[in-house]
Amino acid sequence: MKKNKQGSRTRVTVKNTTERRESRRHDQKETLFFDIKSLFTPRRGKKLKTNRYMLQTSIIVVALFLGLIGYVVKFTLKDSSSVAQSSYNKRNSSLSDQTKRGQILSANQKILAYSENNEAGDEIRHYPYENMFAHIIGYTSYGKAGLESVCNSDLLTSHEKLMKQLSNGVASKKNIGDNVITTLDTRLQKAAYEALEDYRGAVVAIEPKTGKVRALVSKPDFDPNKLDDIWDKITSDSSESCLLNRATQGLYPPGSTYKVLTALEYMEEHPNSYKNFSYECDGQTIVNSVRISCYENEEHGEVDLDRAFAKSCNTAFVTLGSKLDIKNFVSLNKKCLFNQEIPFDLAVKKSRFELTQNSDKSEIPQTVIGQGNTLMTPFHNALLMCAVANEGTLMKPYVVDHVEGADGTTVKETIPEIYADLMSEKDAKKLQKMLREVVTSGTGYNLDTDLYTAAGKTGTAENEGKYAHAWFVGYSNVEDPDLVVCVLVENVGAGSKYAVPIAKRVFDSYYNNNMKEYYSQKTDIESTQTNQ
Known part of the structure; x- marks a missing residue:
């Protein structure tokens, strides 16, 4: 009994001690608060007022100094490189x-x-x-x-x-x-x-697994050796615009290549039922008071999502596209780099996606098939395909591999790095299957060869010119993608007729020259030398 009373007194004592400690801490916090508050509260007396103003001034000076330190750090880590490289420096x-x-x-x-x-x-x-x-x-x-x-x-x-x-x-x-x-x-x-x-x-040709740009061509072009002789001519002839890098600076309606994103959004919104989509195509339809036709009014008959994609059926896609959640669709386009800065060694013009929740419904049909106000660069289109080919992950693209001194010593080098996950691996695999069918049974049939397997999407984009822009974007070696190629040909006609054959010649060159083996061996040799 005595021990229980002592135990009880001990617990009471501990409890009282804890309460006193908490009370002191609370009093200290209140005292500190009122002390700080008093510094900014007017008081009587010239000396107190002077001290308060001095402290306020000191705080402002310290804040400005910290801001300056922050700017110097930001400039050193982020901006100094671009300033140093500037030709105006x-x-x-x-x-x-x-x-x-x-x-x-x-x-x-x-x-x-x-x-x-x-x-x-x-x-x-x-x-x-x-x-x-x-x-x-x-x-x-x-x-x-x-x-x-x-x-x-x-x-x-x-x-x-x-x-x-x-x-x-x-x-x-x-x-x-x-x-x-x-x-x-x-x-x-x-x-x-x-x-x-x-x-x-x-x-544009890019390795999807590394982000290495292997080829980048733009036409019309010029000979940089002869600029003194041709400068006045090429700068005065606006019809040619041969100084414009169309791969990174040219903005074009993506046409049916954009259906990759429309299909992706539809599958994300209908993960369990997208395979049940069915539509009877008779070559044209009216959606939201807008008349939409398939290319040359071709009738595709009954199509599911895969066949509509492979045959590039416009009427099927405006039908499913008109029912998309516009808020989610806008978010997907932002995630896929529309209206965003594109990471690259050279400047890349921002692609444009103008559809919003407040847009008139009549804008939706044209937008979901890559027409209307949607514009993108060939380089951006290639990057989207890189993400699809690489299980949804976009590697940061680059063209400067490394810098070395005159004696061959490496000064600095670029290491492949992930830029962003544009879609889930599961969705990327769904798109891969659909893109493969474009080649095996759709508009990309000219790429069906024994030299390699290929997948991709054609596009025929209407514009202000007499003829449509021809597009193709796709990749080779579908089981383990090696190379993404994007082709844009201005004002010629169908993508299947003009862009696909160009892409095929690029893919053929890659495999006929054994480039995959060449760069694999080169990487192994460089790794061995580094380890030594």
Whole structure:
């Protein structure tokens, strides 16, 4: 009994002690609050008022100082690189007086740009492949463009050994600038360039698993070696716009290639019933007071979702598209990089998607089949297909593989990295199946070959011109995708007739030149050298 009373007193004592501690903490917090509050509360007395104003001023100064520190950190980590690379940076002009501009090379070790001195001692820039790489490599006269602009600082920075630089300084010789090694392959670029022939348009080829850009062609083009002779002509002829990089800066209605996103949204909204979709196509229909026809009024008969996709049936897609949840559809387009900055070494124009919840219903039918106000670049279209081919994950695209000194030492390199998950793996696999049927039994039949398997989507986009823009975007080796190719041909007609054959020549070049094995072996050798 005595022990129980002692135990009870002990518990009461502990409880009282705990309550006193909590009370003291509360009192301390209140005291601190009132002390801080008093600093900003007017009081009588000249000295107190002066101290309060001094403290307020000190707080403002500290806040400004912290803001300045934050800006310096942001500039150092994020903005400094772009400022350093800018062709408008006067520091680079002084570097060109001390450093001979480095070379730009392809992934298969071909020189794409180099400098040499003429008889007068002037440094002249040369482009061995002339027009072929004009837009992606760029030029250095009349300003700078392409990689010549983006990598300007790298090309004018020398990592030669210190003693070599000192001896060059004594002898009044220029140091040798660093070389930029790209991901581009001259064989694939040539195939794309020649396949596009004299058409206006663009071709983009990207490895979906790494984000490496293997080819990027735009036409009309120009010879960067002859800018002095042709500059006035090409800048005054607005009808050609040959300086425009159509792959990254050209905006076009995506036509039926956009049905990839319409189908994706429909499957996301109907995960358990999308396979039950059925529609009887008689070549035309009216939805939301808008008349929509299939290409050349072709009648596809009864179609499910897969067949409607393979045959590119417009009437089926406007029917299912008119019932989509517009709020979710807008979100999907934003997620898939519409109206967003596109990550790349070169600037890419934002694609446009203007449909909103407040839009008139008459805008929906045209939008869901890639017409209306929807516009996108060929580069963006290629990235969407990269995500589909890579199980829904988009790798960050890049064209600068690494920078190396004149002695071959790597200065910096780009490591493949995930940019975003644009869709689930499950949805990506559904789309892969549908894209495969486009080739085996749909509008992409010209890609059906024994050399490789292929999947993709054709598009025929109406525009202000007399003829439609022809599109194709797809990938090869469907079980383990190797390469994504996007083709856009301006004002010619059907994508199946004009864009698909161009894509086929690019895919053929990739496999006929054993590029997959070439780059796999190259990677293994580089990894071995690094480990040693």
